[in-house]
Amino acid sequence: MNMKTEEILAHLVAFPSVVGQPNGNIVGWIQNYLESHGVDVAVLMGPEGDRANLFASIGPKDRSGIILSGHMDVVPANEDGWFTDPFVLRTESGKLYGRGASDMKGFLACVLASVPNLSTASLTRPIHLSFSYDEEAGCRGVPHLIKRLPQLCAEPEGCIVGEPSGMRAIRAHKGKAAARIEVHGRSGHSSRPDQGLNAIHAMTAVLSEAVRQAESLAAGPFDSNFEPAYSSLQIGVIKGGQAVNIIPDICTADIEARSISGVNPAELLMPVKAAVESLARLGFRTSWELLSQYPALSLSADSRLALLLHDLTGTEPLAAVSYGTEAGLFQAAGIEAIICGPGDIARAHRANEYMELAELTACQRMIEDLGKKLSV
Known part of the structure; x- marks a missing residue:
């Protein structure tokens, strides 16, 4: 079944493959589409048991090749301002609107639309x-796929991660680690604070340490390729308490760190973790859960992959961006990786997310030109 790119995108957008939810429907549709073109497909169930990665190969698997990587999940579409159903693709004036159109089902549609051409290209x-799940939760799905690669194909030469970049390749991004903190105290009436343990009061010591750490990171080290040029840390969520006259017995907070190249993002959280653990001596019970972690990406300008993307796009790759992708995980596994895909990250995670038809055309051309280079 040969389908136009926008037709495939309409099918993909119609699957509400929200992060953290079962994704069997979209995986099954993609599998059927690929197999209808004679493509070898592996569906790789994750440890959650209700969602899967998908890996497929076109051409000789015993030779080194290129991975085209993207995620099938999207963020929820709960924002106010959607003109129409976010899970029904709407086309208007050369723009295609829908949740995931830019981030990043547009890239997946380009890859799938290129399959008939690639499968007859004598690669x-x-x-x-490589299509993953739960990228929007901190790249949770793709590590399971990467572990399976030695059984699926020869060591790949490189990986193109198709996150929205305006079809300009990107060589580097920051790393990230996020953690959830819980502080458990003892409840009681606010008139007798001596009989309780105020979890919110205890959490303030942890939050103060987080703020101190954030301020210290702003003093360097620096990497001028990024904006901001330093690693960062922030408190993103805090919850606790029931009423003003009840001693709160639980308080939770989510924090994240984003690191420049060469810095382990999880290590940036360690002073905060130490502050959490110190509460035990005051009688509080605490927990620390690492929610997600992925390393920074750093690809040299003269690498084979960067030169390849320069050739394919006709544009010098951009040095770096501050958001993160799965590319850092591929690089950490020994596979050179770079970002290049249609759309704009500024359109993602907001109402009326869209992809321009011209961007899809440019991306599909790049993929098919890659096929020509791998057929020589």
């Missing part, structure tokens, strides 16, 4: 398709 080196 001498393979193109692999």
Whole structure:
């Protein structure tokens, strides 16, 4: 079944594959589409048991090739301001509106629309398709796929992660680690604070340490390729308490750190974790849960992959961006990685997210030109 790119995108957008939810429907549709073109597909169930990664190969799997990587999940579409149903693709004036149109089902649609061309291109080196789950929760799905790669194909030469970049390749991004803190105290009437343990009061010591750490990171080290040029830390969520006259017995907070290249983002959280653990001596019970973690990406300007993308796009790759992707995980596994995809990250995670038809055309052309290079 040969389908136009926008037709495929309409099918993909119609699946409400929200992060953290079962994704069997979208995986099954993609699997059926690929297999209808004779493509070898592996559905790789994650440890959650209700969602899966998908990996497929076109061309000889025993030779080194290129991975085209993207995620199937999207963030929820709960924002005010949607003109129409976010899970029904709407086309208007050359723009295609829908949740995930830019981040990043547009790229997936381009890859799938290129399959009929690639499958008849007599590739001498393979193109692999790596479609993951729960990227929006901190790249939770793709590590399970990466672990399976040695059983699925020869060591890949490189990986193109199709996050929205305006079809300009990007060589580096920051790393990230996020953690959830829980502080458990003892409830009681606010008139007798001596008989309780105020979890919110205890959490303030932890939050103060987080603020101190954030301020210290702003003093360097620096990498001028990023904006801001330093690693950062922030408190993103805090919850606790029932009423003003009840001693709160539980308080939770979510924090994250984003690191420049060469810095382990999880290590940036360690002073805060130490502050949490110190509460035990005051009688509080605490927990620390690492929610997500992925490393920074750093690809040299003269690498084979960067030169390849320069050739394919006709544009010098951008040095760095501050948001993160799965590319850092591929690089950490020994596979050179770079970002390049249609759309704009500024359109993502907001009402009336859209992709321009011209961007899809440019991306599909890049993928098919890659196929020509791997057929030589």
